[in-house]
């Protein structure tokens with residue numbers, strides 16, 4: 070399958086049409102942004118890490134019963150995906166407090182939760198992706214109740230699968246963000262990516278951050294952290 074026309078360029082990816090309208094090709098860039106695009110930079114090699122890690126995670130999730138948009142890895146930066154209509158929600162799961170949760174609720178980073186939290190944000194850069202509850206989502210038609218039920222069910226299962234997998238990599242899964250899409254027949258499937266851009270990964274022993282927070286917080290060692298995560302999941306070399 071080959072790229073035909075650039076359909077969409079986001080902050081971290083380009084999406085191309087192909088000769089089959091049921092599929093698209095995603096191409097991961099090294100561009101990095103934070104704080105809704107206010108902070109800009111480059112993380113050398115990030116596109117390769119995110120493409121390969123996301124494809125690996127989507128295959129693992131498929132094997133465990135989660136439907137996804139992943140079809141085929143084409144090369145280091147490109148993958149074929151099923152074309153979906155993206156549900157305009159960022160779905161965030163947290164196992165320990167960090168980032169905006171810590172800030173908003175005054176809970177120190179690293180505090181373990183009794184149960185995972187599930188949050189939705191409306192995908193709208195102009196509005197700064199505001200948090201939205203179930204009734205608000207249904208009221209504006211961003212998703213239906215049935216769709217939200219599927220999304221919540223899949224998301225909590227994805228969290229369990231990912232916690233177990235990353236534990237084996239000596240990585241504590243603090244939180245992550247995922248997105249879902251609708252196939253033409255309305256079926257809800259996992260879409261977008263799972264990578265160090267979209268998850269918080271802390272070393273189980275030292276608590277060292279192995280994710281995009283190193284970029285967001287100007288901590289240095291950003292490329293090294295992405296490379297370390299590739300190694301941890303067994304994708305280096």
Ligand code: TMP
Nearest residue numbers: 167168169170244245246266267268269
């Ligand atoms: P937060 O603590 O900033 O709300 O982030 C929660 C998780 O979501 C964290 O793993 C990073 C991820 N995330 C994204 O993937 N994209 C975003 O735009 C934001 C704000 C967070």
Ligand code: ASP
Nearest residue numbers: 102103104105106107266
């Ligand atoms: N999506 C955020 C941005 O717009 C990046 C992040 O914090 O992950 O810049």
